[in-house]
Amino acid sequence: MNLVLFHLMPYADLDLEAGRKNGTVWVTLPNRNFDPAKGHQLYNRFLDELEYGEQLGFDVLAVNEHHQTAYGLMPSPIVTASALARRTSRAKIAILGSALPLRTHPLTIAEEHAMIDVITGGRLISGFVRGIGAEYHTFGVNPTFSHDRFHEAHDMIVRAWTEPGPFSFQGHHYRSRYVNLWPRPYQKPHPPIWIPSQGSKETIDWASHPDRRYTYLQTFSPAKVVQRYLKMYRDTCTGYGYEAKDSQLGWAVPVYVAESDEKAKAEAKPHFEAFRNVFVKMPLEMLLPPGYTSRESFKNVMKAKAEMFGDITLEKAVELGLFVCGGPATVKAAFQNYWRDMRFGNLLVLCQFGTLPADLTRKNMELFAREVMPALKALH
Amino acid sequence: MFTEHFIEIDGCRTHYRRGGKGSPLVFLHGAGGVMGVLPFMERLAERFDVLVPDHPGYGKSDEPAWLENIHDVAYFYLDFLERLGLEKVVLAGASMGGWMALEVAIRNTSRLRALVLNAPAGVAAPGVEPVDLFLLSPEESVRHLVHDPRLAEERLARPMPPEALDTVLKNRHTTARLAWEPRLQDPHLPKWLHRIDVPVCIVWGAQDRVLPVGIAHELKRRMPKAELNILEGCGHLVQEEKMAEFCDIVFRFA
Numbered sequence: 001m002n003l004v005l006f007h008l009m010p011y012a013d014l015d016l017e018a019g020r021k022n023g024t025v026w027v028t029l030p031n032r033n034f035d036p037a038k039g040h041q042l043y044n045r046f047l048d049e050l051e052y053g054e055q056l057g058f059d060v061l062a063v064n065e066h067h068q069t070a071y072g073l074m075p076s077p078i079v080t081a082s083a084l085a086r087r088t089s090r091a092k093i094a095i096l097g098s099a100l101p102l103r104t105h106p107l108t109i110a111e112e113h114a115m116i117d118v119i120t121g122g123r124l125i126s127g128f129v130r131g132i133g134a135e136y137h138t139f140g141v142n143p144t145f146s147h148d149r150f151h152e153a154h155d156m157i158v159r160a161w162t163e164p165g166p167f168s169f170q171g172h173h174y175r176s177r178y179v180n181l182w183p184r185p186y187q188k189p190h191p192p193i194w195i196p197s198q199g200s201k202e203t204i205d206w207a208s209h210p211d212r213r214y215t216y217l218q219t220f221s222p223a224k225v226v227q228r229y230l231k232m233y234r235d236t237c238t239g240y241g242y243e244a245k246d247s248q249l250g251w252a253v254p255v256y257v258a259e260s261d262e263k264a265k266a267e268a269k270p271h272f273e274a275f276r277n278v279f280v281k282m283p284l285e286m287l288l289p290p291g292y293t294s295r296e297s298f299k300n301v302m303k304a305k306a307e308m309f310g311d312i313t314l315e316k317a318v319e320l321g322l323f324v325c326g327g328p329a330t331v332k333a334a335f336q337n338y339w340r341d342m343r344f345g346n347l348l349v350l351c352q353f354g355t356l357p358a359d360l361t362r363k364n365m366e367l368f369a370r371e372v373m374p375a376l377k378a379l380h
Numbered sequence: 381m382f383t384e385h386f387i388e389i390d391g392c393r394t395h396y397r398r399g400g401k402g403s404p405l406v407f408l409h410g411a412g413g414v415m416g417v418l419p420f421m422e423r424l425a426e427r428f429d430v431l432v433p434d435h436p437g438y439g440k441s442d443e444p445a446w447l448e449n450i451h452d453v454a455y456f457y458l459d460f461l462e463r464l465g466l467e468k469v470v471l472a473g474a475s476m477g478g479w480m481a482l483e484v485a486i487r488n489t490s491r492l493r494a495l496v497l498n499a500p501a502g503v504a505a506p507g508v509e510p511v512d513l514f515l516l517s518p519e520e521s522v523r524h525l526v527h528d529p530r531l532a533e534e535r536l537a538r539p540m541p542p543e544a545l546d547t548v549l550k551n552r553h554t555t556a557r558l559a560w561e562p563r564l565q566d567p568h569l570p571k572w573l574h575r576i577d578v579p580v581c582i583v584w585g586a587q588d589r590v591l592p593v594g595i596a597h598e599l600k601r602r603m604p605k606a607e608l609n610i611l612e613g614c615g616h617l618v619q620e621e622k623m624a625e626f627c628d629i630v631f632r633f634a
Binding site (some may be wrong): 107283 | 516
């Protein structure tokens with residue numbers, strides 16, 4: 001199995017009361033709550049943590065993109081991936097992902113990813129996302145064109161990476177008379193493409209298509225939901241007439257390992273609950289603007305609203321498999337069991353979440369790497 | 381008095397309600413759509429041949445693939461007037477519908493006799509920030525639409541049948557498609573307002589919390605010949621909250 005250290009880089013010094021009072025830390029939380037001096041400390045701490053991940057033996061270091069929120073301080077994952085590019089030498093660097101429809105022009109993404117791929121000699125994993133609903137409020141990009149823009153931007157980027165330039169691309173949303181990428185990507189035919197998703201049939205149909213076979217990552221969902229979508233991916237591949245490789249499947253989940261189950265729960269509790277109940281939270285209208293999902297999906301979310309939008313405890317999250325937390329033996333057994341059921345070839349662990357401080361984050365990473373990771377790497 | 385009809389225009393099966401006798405009055409509804417025959421429609425139908433279409437993408441009308449922006453709606457309605465052979469039309473519109481009426485009129489007024497605009501969207505005013513409809517919960521939206529809180533409570537107390545939810549989501553989707561960015565306005569519209577050569581009557585609720593009345597003054601500044609009526613004790617849904625006053629204005633003006 002491929003072990004990925006995933007970071008969100010939250011504003012961990014957030015005044016949680018300010019976040020709670022505002023109802024969300026997305027879009028509308030006034031940025032006077034961000035202290036640049038603390039931000040300076042946090043960015044450097046988080047980049048150190050990712051670099052330390054390489055020393056600890058993680059195969060991939062992963063960053064992602066979010067805008068105007070305390071949930072994650074990476075409006076440009078290109079910046080953090082670039083910082084890692086020159087400070088690491090072995091681990092792959094995954095951008096999970098760049099939000100294609102939010103950009104004015106997809107060629108900028110094709111260029112930036114190609115640069116990192118060339119600088120690192122082919123250590124880049126590209127991820128493409130649509131950006132979450134809140135970000136359509138942030139940029140004013142029309143969410144009813146989100147899917148169209150995503151697909152068209154994707155086509156333009158992959159063609160720019162693979163076809164000899166210059167050529168003309170005339171889409172409905174994006175156009176260029178001269179597509180002629182300098183630099184071309186280092187990897188052939190192009191960097192691997194991973195597709196993080198909260199779970200959607202349309203995304204699975206598209207990512208698993210034989211022309212693409214992109215790695216599908218189910219992010220931050222209850223284990224049962226992860227299992228359902230990973231099975232849907234495999235079944236869809238079977239429907240296309242081929243068998244999915246384990247490497248086409250991934251699960252992204254927050255993890256906390258301590259010396260014992262009790263200690264792990266006690267140490268993680270305030271920080272995980274801050275993550276789940278303050279950093280993640282936003283109103284339905286912000287999460288799902290019109291057109292971001294199908295109307296049927298929207299109605300399903302409305303039905304599950306109480307469960308999705310209410311607070312939950314660490315204990316409940318562990319029970320649901322939203323969070324894996326415990327002593328080394330417990331965490332190892334949990335992932336071995338989950339793997340037997342789901343056969344994901346990529347496990348993305350979020351070792352820092354919410355307000356989790358530097359010392360606990362490092363201890364978590366070390367215990368995970370020493371006590372859990374070797375057994376998981378052996379799974380195949 | 382009203383009957384329901386369908387007509388295919390530009391490949392879009394279009395639903396409209398029609399009732400009354402007299403010269404034609406086409407009423408273009410707002411972002412919420414028209415869920416049924418409302419009292420103001422009945423009242424106007426006493427003196428007009430009233431047509432109330434569901435816009436493309438709303439209500440019982442199709443969602444055509446060509447529907448991408450407000451300009452598409454304007455051309456659609458020019459075709460609508462032509463196909464139905466309507467002439468000397470009083471074109472009325474509320475909110476989003478008022479915006480559509482303006483977009484129609486800057487293009488071609490040859491089939492129009494007058495415009496009646498109830499708190500139309502479409503034009504921004506410096507320093508006036510409309511509420512962000514897309515961040516309000518359904519309940520907050522209702523409370524924003526009217527001035528009289530009792531009216532809001534009445535609307536909220538009405539049970540919503542499941543099929544109405546589908547229509548609500550469909551209407552919301554099309555509103556986002558047409559008005560998400562720039563929010564509820566077309567920055568190019570003010571450049572061409574001078575082209576409107578039929579009488580214009582603007583009606584606005586003094587307590588409008590969706591599109592504040594400051595926008596009414598901006599519109600009047602840009603269309604100096606227009607008649608401006610500001611109704612006290614009235615929110616955004618002028619034709620519902622001040623039904624009688626609104627209809628009287630129409631009868632007098634048109």
